[in-house]
Amino acid sequence: xxxxxxxxxxxxxxxxxxxxxxxxxxxxxxxxxxxxxxxxxxxxxxxxxxxxxxxxxxxxxxxxxxxxxxxxxxxxxxxxxxxxxxxxxxx
Numbered sequence: 001x002x003x004x005x006x007x008x009x010x011x012x013x014x015x016x017x018x019x020x021x022x023x024x025x026x027x028x029x030x031x032x033x034x035x036x037x038x039x040x041x042x043x044x045x046x047x048x049x050x051x052x053x054x055x056x057x058x059x060x061x062x063x064x065x066x067x068x069x070x071x072x073x074x075x076x077x078x079x080x081x082x083x084x085x086x087x088x089x090x091x
Contacts, residue, residue: 053072053075060090072086
């Protein structure tokens with residue numbers, strides 16, 4: 001009975017490792033496509049405008065960085081890291 005448990009655990013670990021590798025490849029593909037899209041947009045002279053975020057600017061002026069990140073995420077739908085980096089660039 002113990003051997004089956006070990007076998008099952010090893011099988012699950014191998015499955016998770018394969019899934020993680022596949023996710024890594026997908027992430028790299030997405031990054032490559034985004035870089036290509038940025039190059040195409042730049043070549044065509046199309047620039048993505050940053051959304052107007054007066055609430056975020058106001059919170060930064062008041063020294064409320066965490067609240068500014070939260071407001072940025074709510075306004076743009078960005079993830080935590082992306083919002084943090086964007087707010088830090090605004091600061």
